[in-house]
Structures are given as structure tokens and as C-alpha cells.
Amino acid sequence: xxxxxxxxxxxxxxxxxxxxxxxxxxxxxxxxxxxxxxxxxxxxxxxxxxxxxxxxxxxxxxxxxxxxxxxxxxxxxxxxxxxxxxxxxxxxxxxxxxxxxxxxxxxxxxxxxxxxxxxxxxxxxxxxxxxxxxxxxxxxxxxxxxxxxxxxxxxxxxxxxxxxxxxxxxxxxxxxxxxxxxxxxxxxxxxxxxxxxxxxxxxxxxxxxxxxxxxxxxxxxxxxxxxxxxxxxxxxxxxxxxxxxxxxxxxxxxxxxxxxxxxxxxxxxxxxxxxxxxxxxxxxxxxxxxxxxxxxxxxxxxxxxxxxxxxxxxxxxxxxxxxxxxxxx
Amino acid sequence: xxxxxxxxxxxxxxxxxxxxxxxxxxxxxxxxxxxxxxxxxxxxxxxxxxxxxxxxxxxxxxxxxxxxxxxxxxxxxxxxxxxxxxxxxxxxxxxxxxxxxxxxxxxxxxxxxxxxxxxxxxxx
Numbered sequence: 001x002x003x004x005x006x007x008x009x010x011x012x013x014x015x016x017x018x019x020x021x022x023x024x025x026x027x028x029x030x031x032x033x034x035x036x037x038x039x040x041x042x043x044x045x046x047x048x049x050x051x052x053x054x055x056x057x058x059x060x061x062x063x064x065x066x067x068x069x070x071x072x073x074x075x076x077x078x079x080x081x082x083x084x085x086x087x088x089x090x091x092x093x094x095x096x097x098x099x100x101x102x103x104x105x106x107x108x109x110x111x112x113x114x115x116x117x118x119x120x121x122x123x124x125x126x127x128x129x130x131x132x133x134x135x136x137x138x139x140x141x142x143x144x145x146x147x148x149x150x151x152x153x154x155x156x157x158x159x160x161x162x163x164x165x166x167x168x169x170x171x172x173x174x175x176x177x178x179x180x181x182x183x184x185x186x187x188x189x190x191x192x193x194x195x196x197x198x199x200x201x202x203x204x205x206x207x208x209x210x211x212x213x214x215x216x217x218x219x220x221x222x223x224x225x226x227x228x229x230x231x232x233x234x235x236x237x238x239x240x241x242x243x244x245x246x247x248x249x250x251x252x253x254x255x256x257x258x259x260x261x262x263x264x265x266x267x268x269x270x271x272x273x274x275x276x277x278x279x280x281x282x283x284x285x286x287x288x289x290x291x292x293x294x295x296x297x298x299x300x301x302x303x304x305x306x307x308x309x310x311x312x313x314x315x316x317x318x319x320x321x322x323x324x325x326x327x328x329x
Numbered sequence: 330x331x332x333x334x335x336x337x338x339x340x341x342x343x344x345x346x347x348x349x350x351x352x353x354x355x356x357x358x359x360x361x362x363x364x365x366x367x368x369x370x371x372x373x374x375x376x377x378x379x380x381x382x383x384x385x386x387x388x389x390x391x392x393x394x395x396x397x398x399x400x401x402x403x404x405x406x407x408x409x410x411x412x413x414x415x416x417x418x419x420x421x422x423x424x425x426x427x428x429x430x431x432x433x434x435x436x437x438x439x440x441x442x443x444x445x446x447x448x449x450x451x452x453x
Binding site: 034038042195201207215230239 | 382428448
């Protein structure tokens with residue numbers, strides 16, 4: 001009799017295991033990868049039955065931001081701003097907001113972060129397969145058109161001092177879009193998710209198992225499969241900027257896409273790559289490009305002054321520097 | 330006596346089946362965690378386990394193609410007829426969250442994994 005009871009107990013335990021009891025019912029994972037902002041966009045989150053609708057809305061938001069902020073699409077609002085006929089232009093809230101942030105970082109960086117860099121980046125054309133160093137004279141001509149000091153924001157009006165000034169918000173729009181998508185999803189009750197807009201990562205809450213998200217930081221110039229570091233975050237953003245993103249070599253010299261508005265040539269920096277960890281992806285976007293242009297000494301000072309922001313610097317000499325040691329783990 | 334023996338045999342069988350299925354869950358399924366997800370024009374076109382060497386051609390010579398290869402745990406675009414060839418130059422990827430994209434052909438390859446210790450995504 002005793003033996004039988006024992007078997008009954010074992011049987012019950014085994015059946016229980018098989019049925020997966022003790023497992024908590026989890027919300028379903030929704031994930032979509034697609035192309036927006038000239039790059040790869042992945043949105044993933046855990047939600048209930050309306051997840052598919054939420055996802056569609058996120059994609060619609062990306063499409064909408066593209067229609068506003070694209071510099072090359074002749075139907076976009078920014079295109080109209082850049083091809084203006086008057087020196088005063090009424091703009092939507094989004095453009096006014098991003099230009100304001102851009103001008104703020106122009107100040108903070110002592111002019112190194114410049115949203116009017118377009119004439120120079122068009123001339124260098126790093127996206128082209130046969131990019132080459134432009135003629136010195138043409139660089140000087142283009143550099144003369146670059147000056148964010150000639151743009152002013154008054155409410156929803158942009159005021160330009162020069163007809164040559166063109167605005168490029170590419171360094172900010174992914175961060176702005178990620179923040180907006182997160183705000184929408186959180187408002188819909190989502191508590192766990194990851195938004196990756198072309199390498200700009202923004203976490204919603206923590207992983208469904210309660211742990212922090214592991215965000216890999218790509219190793220500069222590494223084989224694509226190499227990560228230089230992994231940082232653990234909860235509800236924060238990780239935004240990288242690096243000279244490895246777009247570059248070409250000519251006569252043994254590496255020319256990268258972060259241009260110095262003063263010289264017209266790639267910014268001289270001891271940083272190969274920098275990743276910013278903070279709450280707002282827009283702030284992260286602006287800080288990462290600014291830090292790269294400034295070099296590690298001034299960049300570390302800027303991070304210290306920016307509340308709630310931390311950074312991982314990968315220097316050209318191979319050193320990896322953390323402004324907050326607890327990020328290492 | 331006989332009844333008892335039957336119970337023993339039945340219980341042993343149940344336990345064996347249970348342990349067997351647990352073993353399969355814990356080892357086989359988990360190891361096969363990494364795979365390349367290929368999407369074309371916004372639709373998922375294929376899911377290739379990185380554990381198995383294979384080749385896949387998306388598209389054709391008329392409308393444009395990418396020849397994708399899985400080899401020794403890596404996935405890469407071996408050949409393509411797009412203008413910029415960025416997808417070919419991106420090289421081999423194998424870690425969760427890594428991406429190869431061919432913008433002209435609307436092709437995206439991402440690596441996904443069920444292993445919880447891997448990076449959930451990569452900032453680049």
C-alpha cells in the first residue's frame with residue numbers, strides 16, 4: 001500500500017511537470033523588422049491581444065516621421081524648409097522641437113555639432129561607393145555655408161539669416177522617433193520591449209523575466225559579429241556614434257563621416273566609438289555625435305555636466321572607458 | 330501482486346517518457362536557438378538555423394537577387410546584384426540582434442536566439 005502511494009505521488013509530480021504547471025502565463029511577444037530612416041528598424045514588445053494593432057501604429061509613426069524629417073524626399077516638410085523662398089518658415093511642432101535641440105547642442109559643443117552641416121556632407125558623400133576627398137577649394141566653399149548660428153526658432157517659426165542654410169536633422173530624428181514610439185507603447189500599457197532604430201536602442205521597462213536588458217555595443221571596425229562591451233539597462237537608451245559607421249580610405253588615411261564644421265574635414269578625435277546611456281533617446285542621439293566630435297577629454301566633461309547621462313568610450317588606442325563603473329558588470 | 334507489477338511498469342513508462350521529453354526540451358531545442366531570419370519586402374521569407382550549412386537565393390536575375398549562405402554558424406550575403414553591395418560587404422554575422430540589410434532589395438537578415446545570456450540587441 002505504501003509503495004502504491006509513493007508511485008501515485010511520483011506520477012502526479014511527473015504529470016504536473018509535463019503540463020508545465022508553475023509556469024506563469026506570459027503576454028505574447030510582438031516583433032517587426034523593417035526599413036525606415038534609410039536603416040533597419042526593429043520594434044519588439046510584449047502585449048496582449050491588441051499587440052498587432054499597436055505594432056501597426058508604431059510603423060505608421062515611423063512612416064509619418066519620415067514624411068516630415070527626410071531631407072531627400074521632395075515631398076517632406078524638411079525639404080520644403082530647405083527649398084524655402086522666404087527667410088521665415090512656419091513649421092510643425094516636431095521640426096521646431098528638433099531644431100531647438102540641435103541649436104542647444106550647437107552651443108554645448110562650441111559649434112562642433114551643427115544641424116546645418118548638409119552642404120559639407122553632400123560634398124563628401126560618404127554613402128557613395130566611390131567616395132573621395134573633395135577639392136580643397138570646394139570644401140572651403142561648402143564650409144562657408146555651414147553655420148547653425150544663422151538659424152533661429154521663434155515658437156513655430158524658423159528664421160534664417162542666409163538663403164544658403166540647409167537643415168539636416170538626421171543626427172536627431174531616430175532618437176526623437178524612438179522616444180515617441182516608447183511614449184505611445186507605455187501609454188498603451190506595454191511594460192517590456194525594445195526599440196532599435198538603426199542602432200539606436202531604447203528599452204521599455206525590463207525583460208519579461210524581470211532582469212535588465214543586455215545591450216551589446218558593436219566593436220569599432222570589428223568583424224560585424226564582435227561586441228566591445230555589453231551594458232545592462234532598464235527603461236533607458238543606448239545610442240552609439242562612431243567613425244566606423246561610414247568612412248573611406250584614401251592614400252592610407254581614414255576619412256570618417258563626422259565632419260568638423262570649422263575645417264570642413266573629418267573631426268580630429270581620439271574616440272573611435274562612443275555609446276551614451278541615458279533616459280531620452282533624443283538626448284542620447286545628440287550627445288553621442290557631440291562627444292565624438294569633441295574628443296574624450298571634453299566629452300567626459302560634457303557627460304559629467306549632463307544629469308542622468310553616462311557613456312562608454314572606445315578610444316583609438318584600444319582603451320575602453322566607462323564614466324560609471326557599475327555599467328560594466 | 331500482478332496489479333502492483335502493472336502499476337510499477339506503467340509508472341516507470343510515464344517517468345521515462347517525461348524525462349525523455351524534458352531532455353529534448355533542455356538540450357536539443359535550446360542549442361538550436363540561433364537562426365537567421367530573412368525578410369524580403371517586409372515579409373518573413375525564411376528562418377535558417379545557423380547550425381546547418383545551407384544556401385538560399387532570394388529573388389532572381391530579372392528583379393534582383395541576394396545569395397545568402399549559412400556556414401559554420403555564420404550567415405552572410407555571398408553575392409548580390411544590387412548597386413551598392415553593402416550587404417555583401419557587411420560580412421558574416423552570428424550574434425543575436427545583428428543585422429545585414431540590403432536597402433535596394435528591401436532585404437533584411439537578423440539573427441535571433443532563445444539563449445537568455447546573449448545580448449538582447451546591439452547598439453551600433
